[in-house]
Amino acid sequence: MDVIFTVATLTAGLRLAIPVAVAALGALISERSGVLNLGLEGMMLAGAFGGYSAADATGSPWIGLLAGIVVGFLFGLLLALFVVAGRSNQIVTGISFTLLAGFATTLLFQQQYSVGQIPPRINRIGLPALIIVTVVVFVVVAFVLFRTVAGLSLSAIGETPEAADALGYHVGRTRTLATGASGALAGLGGAMLVCGPLGLFIENVTAGRGWVALALVVFAGWRPGPTLVGALLFGLSDAVQLRLQGTDTAIPYEFFVALPYIVTLAALVIRARASHTPAALGVPFVRGAT
Amino acid sequence: MSLGVGAVEAPTGPIGRVLGRSVSSGAVAAVLVPVVAAVAALAVGAVLIGLTTGDPIGVYADVIDGIFFAPRGLSDTATTATPILLIALGYAFAYRARVFTIGAEGHYLVGMVASVGLITSGLLRDLPGPLLIVVGLLAGAAAGAAWSALSGVLFVRFGASVVISSLMLVYIAEAVLQWANRVGIRDPESFVPASRSVGAATLPIVPGLDVHLGFLIAVAIVPVMAWVFARHRLGYRVRALGDNPEALDANDVPAGRIVIAVLLVSGALAGLAGFIEIAGVNGRINDSASLGYGFTAIVVALVGRLNPVGVLVAALALGALDIGFEVAARSSDLPTSMAGLIQVLVVVFVVGGDALVERFHGTGAR
Numbered sequence: 121m122d123v124i125f126t127v128a129t130l131t132a133g134l135r136l137a138i139p140v141a142v143a144a145l146g147a148l149i150s151e152r153s154g155v156l157n158l159g160l161e162g163m164m165l166a167g168a169f170g171g172y173s174a175a176d177a178t179g180s181p182w183i184g185l186l187a188g189i190v191v192g193f194l195f196g197l198l199l200a201l202f203v204v205a206g207r208s209n210q211i212v213t214g215i216s217f218t219l220l221a222g223f224a225t226t227l228l229f230q231q232q233y234s235v236g237q238i239p240p241r242i243n244r245i246g247l248p249a250l251i252i253v254t255v256v257v258f259v260v261v262a263f264v265l266f267r268t269v270a271g272l273s274l275s276a277i278g279e280t281p282e283a284a285d286a287l288g289y290h291v292g293r294t295r296t297l298a299t300g301a302s303g304a305l306a307g308l309g310g311a312m313l314v315c316g317p318l319g320l321f322i323e324n325v326t327a328g329r330g331w332v333a334l335a336l337v338v339f340a341g342w343r344p345g346p347t348l349v350g351a352l353l354f355g356l357s358d359a360v361q362l363r364l365q366g367t368d369t370a371i372p373y374e375f376f377v378a379l380p381y382i383v384t385l386a387a388l389v390i391r392a393r394a395s396h397t398p399a400a401l402g403v404p405f406v407r408g409a410t
Numbered sequence: 411m412s413l414g415v416g417a418v419e420a421p422t423g424p425i426g427r428v429l430g431r432s433v434s435s436g437a438v439a440a441v442l443v444p445v446v447a448a449v450a451a452l453a454v455g456a457v458l459i460g461l462t463t464g465d466p467i468g469v470y471a472d473v474i475d476g477i478f479f480a481p482r483g484l485s486d487t488a489t490t491a492t493p494i495l496l497i498a499l500g501y502a503f504a505y506r507a508r509v510f511t512i513g514a515e516g517h518y519l520v521g522m523v524a525s526v527g528l529i530t531s532g533l534l535r536d537l538p539g540p541l542l543i544v545v546g547l548l549a550g551a552a553a554g555a556a557w558s559a560l561s562g563v564l565f566v567r568f569g570a571s572v573v574i575s576s577l578m579l580v581y582i583a584e585a586v587l588q589w590a591n592r593v594g595i596r597d598p599e600s601f602v603p604a605s606r607s608v609g610a611a612t613l614p615i616v617p618g619l620d621v622h623l624g625f626l627i628a629v630a631i632v633p634v635m636a637w638v639f640a641r642h643r644l645g646y647r648v649r650a651l652g653d654n655p656e657a658l659d660a661n662d663v664p665a666g667r668i669v670i671a672v673l674l675v676s677g678a679l680a681g682l683a684g685f686i687e688i689a690g691v692n693g694r695i696n697d698s699a700s701l702g703y704g705f706t707a708i709v710v711a712l713v714g715r716l717n718p719v720g721v722l723v724a725a726l727a728l729g730a731l732d733i734g735f736e737v738a739a740r741s742s743d744l745p746t747s748m749a750g751l752i753q754v755l756v757v758v759f760v761v762g763g764d765a766l767v768e769r770f771h772g773t774g775a776r
Contacts, residue, residue, distance in 0.1 A: 206765030378585035
């Protein structure tokens with residue numbers, strides 16, 4: 121089994137962990153404000169497609185990352201329009217948004233790059249630069265959440281929106297921006313997936329990573345540090361999976377295909393009870409409702 | 411017991427009240443919103459077709475032609491609608507209880523693999539066809555129910571979110587399917603990974619209808635589910651769980667047990683759909699068995715207002731849209747994902763429309 125833990129596997133693990141980590145940090149922001157963003161997978165996919173198209177058009181993968189952020193942010197604001205302003209059910213709305221993004225990106229992709237023709241490879245961003253971006257995102261998210269008034273009031277809104285409202289904080293505005301921010305980071309995560317070492321968009325390229333990110337937030341107890349650890353765990357099991365698919369083992373390789381999801385499930389189970397859920401998570405705020 | 415513990419399901423408080431609300435906010439809005447949403451989605455679809463392939467009126471004429479006037483239009487619609495209808499009935503039941511599973515694709519695949527594996531095994535394959543069909547139906551339902559109940563157990567015992575665990579189990583089920591086709595229940599004669607053929611368990615075509623028996627089974631389950639919703643003790647408890655979980659606890663009915671019961675029912679229906687699809691249409695499982703019906707059915711359940719009859723109407727409409735667009739795509743370069751996009755737009759508009767209706771015509775129930 122020593123071949124598994126080579127430097128190459130570790131590097132691959134890091135590479136696979138990064139998009140999930142960034143998207144999970146996004147989910148963390150909206151969930152701490154009380155909005156469950158189940159559109160995360162869709163926003164990641166939309167960001168991946170937006171990032172790929174922009175990088176393909178301009179030749180710069182960095183513009184791709186920016187495009188991913190913008191697409192994700194707009195998608196996040198649209199979700200906020202439904203679940204914050206419209207107070208629609210967050211679970212149902214989020215799932216619909218993810219389905220919508222799946223079909224919309226497939227349609228656009230089919231339109232832009234016709235079937236049979238190999239979609240162009242784009243210029244790629246190297247792993248070190250992606251790591252720096254991830255660290256910057258992590259530091260900014262952690263700093264804003266725990267060291268600024270905006271971040272602390274955001275968490276207060278996720279715990280007791282009534283009290284925060286009574287103190288004069290804008291519940292709706294904060295939640296809208298937090299949902300937009302979660303979309304922006306999910307979009308960035310998606311763009312980092314395609315503008316990174318992959319350099320390619322394929323239909324449904326995110327393959328459930330947005331859902332994994334949501335599970336990791338639970339595993340991490342809504343804290344940024346453990347979120348990174350969880351993402352690394354997922355990335356490593358994904359890398360081991362890719363590694364073992366080529367080798368001849370007694371265990372069927374399909375087990376390794378399922379491994380990252382089994383690990384995520386295990387992480388969800390181990391930590392679900394212990395973690396501290398924001399008290400108002402998923403609950404629309406109506407002034408004077410309680 | 412609070413269902414919100416460490417999980418994203420938080421049925422207490424106003425979450426999901428939209429669901430309960432949309433049902434109770436008047437029958438007019440309940441029917442009108444999906445109809446308006448469907449018209450709006452088709453209008454957006456027309457604009458998109460205009461932007462991509464050019465002629466929306468021609469395409470929609472082809473769609474209508476394909477559904478109502480093509481030789482197999484209506485029977486293909488019924489065939490396509492069958493698995494979606496069964497899965498959506500299960501979702502409707504679960505969502506009524508605010509148990510938000512999204513993993514039916516996994517239950518469907520596991521039901522498929524288990525039932526085909528069992529009836530094509532050396533032990534059973536020489537039994538007469540009708541008996542094999544009954545065994546296949548039961549095995550599919552049992553396997554789907556078991557896979558679904560896993561999410562329930564993880565939730566009740568560990569507080570793990572059903573939304574996320576059920577989806578993780580879809581990916582695991584897809585791996586199981588690939589393994590089954592490659593090794594587990596592979597047809598040794600086949601060059602590509604594919605399961606053994608169901609043989610004598612092939613569902614018969616209903617005389618005069620040109621549709622396999624599975625469609626009738628699915629339609630027959632509609633009134634059964636309507637009865638369970640309205641009259642059966644479990645249906646009552648599901649509604650109680652959806653409305654007020656504390657009341658159940660106060661009456662010594664453990665909410666966790668009902669969550670598992672609900673997941674068993676919805677998983678069984680999806681597993682049943684898995685067997686029916688293979689025995690009715692393909693005859694064997696291949697690697698493209700996962701077509702996303704488990705996700706399309708979420709749309710159907712929501713557009714059908716979590717009501718069995720509504721789900722039937724929505725499933726037929728969606729099946730028709732699929733078939734119509736498939737036919738239309740033959741005579742133009744219409745993107746294959748257009749039908750799916752329009753279907754999802756319907757549900758997005760339904761969700762948005764409900765929020766608007768609520769805004770401007772508050773039910774005053776609060």
